[in-house]
Amino acid sequence: MKILICVKQVPDMESRFKPDNAGVWFSDTDLAFRMNEYDEYAVEQAVQLREQLGDAADLTVLSIGPDRIVEALKKALAMGCDRAVHIQDPAAALKDPWQIAAIIAAFAKDKGFDLIFTGLQSQDRGSAQVGVTVAERLGFACTTTLVGFAFADGVITAKRELEGGVKGVVKLRTPALVTCQLGLNVPRYPTLPNIMKSKKKELVTIPVADLLHEEALAVTARFYPPAKKGGGIVLEGDVGDMAEKLIAILKEKTNVLR
Amino acid sequence: MKALLICEYREGKLLDSSFELFGFAAQLGGETALLLVGAEAQLPAYGGPLYLADAAECGEYNPDLHKQLILQAVAKENPDYIVFVHSSYGWDLAPRVAARLKAAQVSEVIGLTDGGFEVGCCNAKMRRTVKPTTAQAVLTIQAGAFPAQQPGGTPQIQRLVAEGGNGMEFVGYEPAEAKDVDLTRAEVIVSAGRGVGKKENVPVIAALARALGGELGASRPVVDAGWVEHSHQVGTTGQTVSPKLYVACGISGAIQHLAGMKKADFIVAINKDKDAPIGEIADVLVVADVLQFVPALTAKVAR
Numbered sequence: 001m002k003i004l005i006c007v008k009q010v011p012d013m014e015s016r017f018k019p020d021n022a023g024v025w026f027s028d029t030d031l032a033f034r035m036n037e038y039d040e041y042a043v044e045q046a047v048q049l050r051e052q053l054g055d056a057a058d059l060t061v062l063s064i065g066p067d068r069i070v071e072a073l074k075k076a077l078a079m080g081c082d083r084a085v086h087i088q089d090p091a092a093a094l095k096d097p098w099q100i101a102a103i104i105a106a107f108a109k110d111k112g113f114d115l116i117f118t119g120l121q122s123q124d125r126g127s128a129q130v131g132v133t134v135a136e137r138l139g140f141a142c143t144t145t146l147v148g149f150a151f152a153d154g155v156i157t158a159k160r161e162l163e164g165g166v167k168g169v170v171k172l173r174t175p176a177l178v179t180c181q182l183g184l185n186v187p188r189y190p191t192l193p194n195i196m197k198s199k200k201k202e203l204v205t206i207p208v209a210d211l212l213h214e215e216a217l218a219v220t221a222r223f224y225p226p227a228k229k230g231g232g233i234v235l236e237g238d239v240g241d242m243a244e245k246l247i248a249i250l251k252e253k254t255n256v257l258r
Numbered sequence: 259m260k261a262l263l264i265c266e267y268r269e270g271k272l273l274d275s276s277f278e279l280f281g282f283a284a285q286l287g288g289e290t291a292l293l294l295v296g297a298e299a300q301l302p303a304y305g306g307p308l309y310l311a312d313a314a315e316c317g318e319y320n321p322d323l324h325k326q327l328i329l330q331a332v333a334k335e336n337p338d339y340i341v342f343v344h345s346s347y348g349w350d351l352a353p354r355v356a357a358r359l360k361a362a363q364v365s366e367v368i369g370l371t372d373g374g375f376e377v378g379c380c381n382a383k384m385r386r387t388v389k390p391t392t393a394q395a396v397l398t399i400q401a402g403a404f405p406a407q408q409p410g411g412t413p414q415i416q417r418l419v420a421e422g423g424n425g426m427e428f429v430g431y432e433p434a435e436a437k438d439v440d441l442t443r444a445e446v447i448v449s450a451g452r453g454v455g456k457k458e459n460v461p462v463i464a465a466l467a468r469a470l471g472g473e474l475g476a477s478r479p480v481v482d483a484g485w486v487e488h489s490h491q492v493g494t495t496g497q498t499v500s501p502k503l504y505v506a507c508g509i510s511g512a513i514q515h516l517a518g519m520k521k522a523d524f525i526v527a528i529n530k531d532k533d534a535p536i537g538e539i540a541d542v543l544v545v546a547d548v549l550q551f552v553p554a555l556t557a558k559v560a561r
Contacts, residue, residue, distance in 0.1 A: 011380070013380065013381040013383070013510065014510075014531055016533060017380050017383060017384050024386075026380065026384070096362070097353075097363070097365075098356075098362070098363075101357075120349075121349075123380070123381055124379060124380050124381075125379055126365065126366065126377075126378070126379055126381075127363070127365040127366075128344075128349040128353075128365055128366075129349075129352075129353045129356075129363055129365060132349075132350065132353035132354060132357075133353045133356070133357050136353065136354050136357035136358070137357065141425045141426050142321075142354075143321075143350070143426065144346070144349065144350040145346050145349075145350065157429075159432070160319075160346060160350075161346065161495055162268070162346045162431075163345060163346060163401075163494055163495065164434055164494075164495070165434030165435060165488075165495055165496065166268075166269075166431055166432065166433060166434050167431065167432040168319055168346075168428065168430075168431055168432075169428075169429040169430055169431070169432060170319065170426060170427065170428055170429060171426070171427045171429055172425060172426045172427070173425045182478060182479070182482050183478070183481070183482035186484075215391075216391065217360070217361065217362035217363075217390065217391055217392050218362040218363070218364060218388050218389065218390045218391060218392075218395075219388070219389050219391060220386050220387070220388055221372075221373075221374050221386075221387040221388070221389050222386065222387040223379075223384060223385070223386050224384065224385050224386075224387075225383070225384055225385070225533075226378075226383075226384070226385050226535075226538065228538070232537065232538075232539075232540050232541055232542060232543055233541065233542045233543070234532070234537075234542075234543045234545065235542065235543070235544045235545065235546075236532075236545045236546075239546060239550050239551050239554045240554055242544055242546060242551065243551065243554045243555040243557075243558050244558065246526065246542060246544060246555060247555070247558055247559065249542055250503070250524075250526075253524055253541070254502055254503050254523070254524045255502070256445060256446050256470060256471070256472075256502055256503045257470075257559065
């Protein structure tokens, strides 16, 4: 069973974001990058499926971006993927979801993948489009927002998370693509021996121009911080002083402290 | 300008979020048409064209077939925009429709701004203005971003039928887990977020909840990590609460969490990150490490 996992490298969301020179995305300077959290669940689910199927499964992890994203690929290899594909694109952040999906589909189309895992969305862009669009381009069955996954006799049983805590259960046959929601599993930390082993695994680099033949369908005109609504009180400084101030505010504005 | 609005129907009910589509369309201006895979017994009061397919035949979750129904309505109406709610139904279905039409999709729209659409990014800390370059565009709107509206009137029903399903079978629904804690009745909720650091620190937050006579709440990452039971989760996939006081400890304020607690009368946020989105809706933002500040506050409250 050939499995593809698509991952993205994103900045730590605790970072302060500053617009780049063109004002259409964030400046990379001073940011720490990591694997998109949703994608960690995708990698973990693929690795668990390989533990179930043994050598019958083959795991390729793919990412698109500048050279720094190799770190995210290495993490996926250390978690248990067999090989990595780096689609080299210094300008990946300027591409729209349609183009990103086109690149992935162009890579996957003649490789005979049975199953593709992606995150539900990225933490930085959050469009939730790429996975579904890849499936649509490849003609794969597709379902999204997985919080449960099982595979038996060629059939995937997927549990989708719906609003209000309700779940929807879906069965689908391969070839299929599923997008993973937070909480699907517990992503493992790579162990030192597995990190060492992963250094010997194959990492292929492909220039993006070999795969991309689509124009963008949407453009970002501006990237900016939200307008501050104001009104809220901000407390800073000594912890003890702030606690006193907060208690005084709560006594004045609420009736919960008597 | 014309917008085709895609209503949502689940477990035999037209979802209230569908009415937010009308609120969005009112801001957009122009004509509208509606599409619903649902039941004739539950149609919104709306005086325009309504494309109706029977959920009993088409299934409530059968995205490939729903896509075909939407494409039929698009062919008849030729709308400029096809609009969904950004929900487990909308984000699953919209990209399929957009791909077939080769139309731009803009996800989770929160506003209209100079010729484009405003969307959140970077965990709601930043914004983008996105402009489609295609004549037709697919949009999903953020739940709660636009006011619900009841347009009134009687729809002109046009029935749609389609077959298909791309090898997918919907088995059924699983109800939400039974709630051993009813946060909806709590007057005070003190919630733990990822900033708490580890499971062993959750009692620090629970102690403040006790001192204030309230209940312990939690954000999604804390529940996913297994630090706190799901029954304490506040947000879109947990409980929606409106206490007199909500204290968010180390919670950045993802939109799914804000949707569950923004109706609280008074909101206190404790966060190291002064720019965290929770600060936007907090009445008081305490810029501090949760593990330093919360014990100090608990001691003073208990005194």
